[in-house]
Every structure is written in structure tokens, then in C-alpha cells.
Amino acid sequence: MSLVLSPSNRGPQKAAMPLRAFVVTLIGALALLVQATATQARGAPESFADLAERFSPAVVNITTTTVVEASTDSMPMVPEGSPFQDFFEDFMNRNGPGQGQPQRPRKSQALGSGFVISEDGYIVTNNHVIEGADEIEIEFFEDFTLPATLVGTDPKTDIALLKVESDVPLKFVSFGDSDIARVGDWVMAMGNPLGQGFSVSAGIISQRGRALSGIYDDFIQTDAAINRGNSGGPLFNMDGEVIGVNTAILSPNGGSIGIGFSMASNVVSKVVNQLQEFGETRRGWLGVRIQNVSDDVAEAMGLAAAKGALITDVPEGPSKEAGLESGDVILSFDNKDIDDPDALVRTVGDTEVGKAVRVTVFRDGKTKTLMVTLGRREDAENASMPQDGSDGATPEAPQSVELMGLTLQPLTDDLREQLGVSAGTDGLAVVEVDEAAEAFEKGLRAGDVITEAGQEKVTSVADLEARVEAARDAGRNTVLLLVRRSGEPRFVALGVN
Structure with a gap:
């Protein structure tokens, strides 16, 4: 007896062929999607050449000249009346008069980097590149030089603003938003390392929010090669925007080991705007001394979490006038949450002088909001912090x-x-x-x-x-x-x- 397959029996077999093809097609599509996603995650550019070619004309080499006063005492120091005194006097004068006399001042030169931020010649660099310089000369990529004048400096962020006068508009670069830069993003550094002239290096952002020694520090850490002479040069993102100013390296030997630091552009741009407008910085000043809120301090005060900035002292100034007190914990400033003292310092410093802001504090188990009109930090820099006076109480007799x-x-x-x-x-x-x-x-x-x-x-x-x-x-x-x-x-x- 033979078995004859009916059309109804053959039906499932015919349907199975398109299903297999669909599954194979789906698997292939998923494989391509995974491969594309992996490629996108790597984000490795084929070349940095286009960026380098486009933005090199806005990057400059900086040479500073400083007049160094020579010592007025060029004769070796020997005790008065020493038997060696006559010997050294004869030695210094054996070639005739003038030997042993004060020498003429000499000139010392130093090198650094910078970048042009406007077609009319404003240039950003590090303060330590030009500090104490008597003359500043700017060398451009197109092989011409111009003298520069100092507009203003901010030692706290190590930023300086220079100005050159040019007969033609200069090529320039723009600041990007450093806050959206992510760890792992590609970056490109440009500058004048070790006096070698225009040079490009590339790497990634290794970490964000690094602090070195300043109260306004917000450094981007990168493994792009940064060496002496790169100071003041730009750190670019892949859109050609400056997201950092190359400032420092961590190195046991003075050379790059892949740990470099660039001051974040969102800090730099605020400083540059103030230097450009006023020739100096104008930071907000709250007028309090603060410390961190530790877990045990939070427990002692009845705070739900160890966060905020604990006020330890309130001298004469904006905060005292507004009613802030020692022992208050600042939880928010100008509607921004405050996690720690560093956050408060940076937020206050970025706020306009004279602005009235809301400050929310934790006091006696409750929150309280006060209005504080900010002063100017620079005006209070050298003001002494007064001690608390007597509350009129009479101490009891000494006892231990x-x-x-x-x-x-x-x-x-x-x-x-x-x-x-x-x-x-x-x-x-x-x-x-x-x-x-x-x-x-x-x-x-x-x-x-x-x-x-x-x-x-x-x-x-x-x-x-x-x-x-x-x-x-x-x-x-x-x-x-x-x-x-x-x-x-x-x-x-x-x-x-």
C-alpha cells in the first residue's frame, strides 16, 4: 500500500521554507546591528587629519621674554679676613678691571601654547605661561609673528587672556560644552611640546571632574600626549570645539605618561568673558566658612543624609546681613542642590556679583530659606575673618x-x-x-x-x-x-x- 501525500499534507512543508528564510534573515540583520553598534561604540575616527588641517591655523606658539636681574655680588662668598680673600680677589680681577663687578641684566625665554578665540585677536593661554613676562610674542601657523599684550589673568584657574593687533581677520576656534563630554570620548590636543613647534596628539577622555589644587578646579583627564610647552593649548572634541585648556601633567620624569589635565571649557569660558569685559574676574561671594558634612555630623544634627555645606563661621558680610548662622547646613543655593562644600564654592563663584539668591539651610531640625545678595570675592580676598565676640556671660571659677x-x-x-x-x-x-x-x-x-x-x-x-x-x-x-x-x-x- 502506498502513501499519497495530499495537498493538505504538503501545505505545512511549503510554509516552513519562508519561515526558515525569515529566521536566517533576522539572524543576519541582528548580526549586522550588533556589528554596527560595536563600531559606533568604538567611535574611532579613520583619521584626525581633517580636524588638524582645519583648526591648526587658530593654534599658536607663545614665546615670553623676561628680564632677569643679575646678582650684584659675583665674587665668591668668603669670610672677611680669610686667607682665601686675596686669592679670590686676584682671581676675579686677573683679566683687568670690570671682572667681579655687577653683571648686566639678562633675558630669559620660555615657551607655551595658546589658541585664538576671535577674529580680532583675543588669545587664551595659561597664566603660568606668561606670568612675569616682559614681552610676549605670538607665532602663528601661517609662519608670521605678532606681539601680544596682556588683557587679564586668573591665577585661580590658571587662565590668561592676550590680545594681538592684526591687519587681517584671524582664524579662530570656539568653545564647546565640556559638561556633555563623556569618559571614553575621543579628543585631540594641539600645541608646542618641548619647543618642537605645532604638534598634534590624540587620545580619549580618561576621567572628568578632576581637582588638583585650586578651589575652582574642574579638569578633564586625558591620555592624549601632553608635554611641557603644551600648556595653554586647546583640547578639541571631534566636532572641532575646544572643551579644555591643556594645563598640567602627572609625571615622575617630566614627560607624558598618559595622564594629562585640561581645564574644562565651561570654567574657562566664564573666566575669559569676565577678563574680556572687565580685565579681571568678578566672582560671587557668600561670606561664610564651611566644612564637609560627615556621617557622624549628620547624625548629630538630625540630617537625613550627609550632604550639604556646614557653616562654621559667619563674619561680617552678605551672609551675616541675610541672617545665616554658624551651624546652618546649606542644602541649596540659587535653586541648585549642594552636595558638598566644593560644589557650593564653584556655584557661588559662577554667580553674578550683586545677585539676590535663595539659600536653603537646615537649622534646628527644619529647613529655612533666606535671600542673600552676593558680594564680590575679590574685594574680600584679603579681609580678615573676625573672631566671635563675647555673649556677655560670666565664666565660672576655673575647674577641670x-x-x-x-x-x-x-x-x-x-x-x-x-x-x-x-x-x-x-x-x-x-x-x-x-x-x-x-x-x-x-x-x-x-x-x-x-x-x-x-x-x-x-x-x-x-x-x-x-x-x-x-x-x-x-x-x-x-x-x-x-x-x-x-x-x-x-x-x-x-x-x-
Whole structure:
């Protein structure tokens, strides 16, 4: 008996062929998509030549000349009356008069890089490239030179602005948005490394938000080769925008090891705009001393999270006029959340002088918003920070007590004089610190002065004991102390259990 396949039996077999083809096609498409995605993720350009050719004319070499005064004493130093004195005098003068006389001043030269930001000749570089220079000469890619004048500098960000006069419009580059640059993005550095002339190197962004030593630091770290002489040159993104100014390298031998730092363009552009308009910087000034909020400080204050900037002192200035107090924690400034003191410093510095801003603080377990009209930081740079005055309380008779690993004694006139504390200041002097105690671990030392506990003034040991007991009653494990050392205040949280 033979089996005859009917059309209905053959139907499924005919349908299976298109399904297999669809699956194969789908797999192939997915493979191509994965390959395309991988290629896009790498983002490796075929060449940097087009960028280099297009933007090299806006990058400049900078030569500075400084007049160095020669020593007025060119004779070797020998003791008066020494038997060698006559010998050295004869040696210095054996070729006739004039030997041993003060030499003429000499000129010293240094090299750096920069870039043109406008067709009328404004040039950005590092402050350390031109600092102290008597003459500044700009060499352009098209092989001509022009003298430059200094418009202004900002040592805090190591930025300087120069100006040249040209008969023809100059080729220039523009700043990009450094905030959108990502770790792993390709970048290209240009400049004058080791005096070799115009040079290009490429790499990626290794990290963002690096700080070296300045309070306004926001460096882009890159592995693009940066060497001496590259200082002041631009760091380009792949759109040909300047996202950084090459400033420093980390190196044990002075050469590039792939760890270079460029000041972010969003910092530089603000500085350049102010230098261009005013010839100087004009940063906002809040007028407070601040410190970080640690976990134990947050617990002592009843803060939900260890964030913000804790005010340790409020001298005469904008904040005092607005009602900010020592012990306040600044949580937001001008509607921007503040995570730490560095964020507050940068945000305030970027804010317009004279602007009235909302400052939200945490005080006595609640948030409070105050309006502060900012001053100018540069005007307050050299102002001394005054010490807290007396609150009129009369200290009790001297007595020592041990508490939380501290041996304490109320301030007397003699102790104030010994510790260099302002007359009229009240508090408890730290006479001794148990080295096995938490207080020693957190940096308290003999000679420190405790002026507040639990954000209330203390003038006696009894006051401190009351604040400690209040912290326990409130279910807290720590009490917050305001400690002064040589007039400098800081908050320290100590355990009370």
C-alpha cells in the first residue's frame, strides 16, 4: 500500500521554507546591528587629519621674554679676613678691571601654547605661561609673528587672556560644552611640546571632574600626549570645539605618561568673558566658612543624609546681613542642590556679583530659606575673618573635668592669653586629650577651644554636660561641638554613649 501525500499534507512543508528564510534573515540583520553598534561604540575616527588641517591655523606658539636681574655680588662668598680673600680677589680681577663687578641684566625665554578665540585677536593661554613676562610674542601657523599684550589673568584657574593687533581677520576656534563630554570620548590636543613647534596628539577622555589644587578646579583627564610647552593649548572634541585648556601633567620624569589635565571649557569660558569685559574676574561671594558634612555630623544634627555645606563661621558680610548662622547646613543655593562644600564654592563663584539668591539651610531640625545678595570675592580676598565676640556671660571659677576623653577647663584671662584667644571669648579649653579616645582620633588636641555644643554656646562644663544629656534624651549617638584652633573653627561630632 502506498502513501499519497495530499495537498493538505504538503501545505505545512511549503510554509516552513519562508519561515526558515525569515529566521536566517533576522539572524543576519541582528548580526549586522550588533556589528554596527560595536563600531559606533568604538567611535574611532579613520583619521584626525581633517580636524588638524582645519583648526591648526587658530593654534599658536607663545614665546615670553623676561628680564632677569643679575646678582650684584659675583665674587665668591668668603669670610672677611680669610686667607682665601686675596686669592679670590686676584682671581676675579686677573683679566683687568670690570671682572667681579655687577653683571648686566639678562633675558630669559620660555615657551607655551595658546589658541585664538576671535577674529580680532583675543588669545587664551595659561597664566603660568606668561606670568612675569616682559614681552610676549605670538607665532602663528601661517609662519608670521605678532606681539601680544596682556588683557587679564586668573591665577585661580590658571587662565590668561592676550590680545594681538592684526591687519587681517584671524582664524579662530570656539568653545564647546565640556559638561556633555563623556569618559571614553575621543579628543585631540594641539600645541608646542618641548619647543618642537605645532604638534598634534590624540587620545580619549580618561576621567572628568578632576581637582588638583585650586578651589575652582574642574579638569578633564586625558591620555592624549601632553608635554611641557603644551600648556595653554586647546583640547578639541571631534566636532572641532575646544572643551579644555591643556594645563598640567602627572609625571615622575617630566614627560607624558598618559595622564594629562585640561581645564574644562565651561570654567574657562566664564573666566575669559569676565577678563574680556572687565580685565579681571568678578566672582560671587557668600561670606561664610564651611566644612564637609560627615556621617557622624549628620547624625548629630538630625540630617537625613550627609550632604550639604556646614557653616562654621559667619563674619561680617552678605551672609551675616541675610541672617545665616554658624551651624546652618546649606542644602541649596540659587535653586541648585549642594552636595558638598566644593560644589557650593564653584556655584557661588559662577554667580553674578550683586545677585539676590535663595539659600536653603537646615537649622534646628527644619529647613529655612533666606535671600542673600552676593558680594564680590575679590574685594574680600584679603579681609580678615573676625573672631566671635563675647555673649556677655560670666565664666565660672576655673575647674577641670574629664568628659568624652577630654580634660576641659573654662577659659580664663590667663588661658585666653596662653592660647591666643580673643578677649571676651567664652568656652572650654581642652587641657588634655586621651589618645585612646574618639576625640583624639578625630583630631582634637590640647589647646583647642570648644565654644558650642549641640549648636548652643557653652561657657561652663555644666553647659557641655547639659548638651550631652540633651543629645542622649533625643536618641542621638553623637553631640556636635564647635571647636576653634588658632581662631579657625570646625565642627566635630563625638559619641555620647
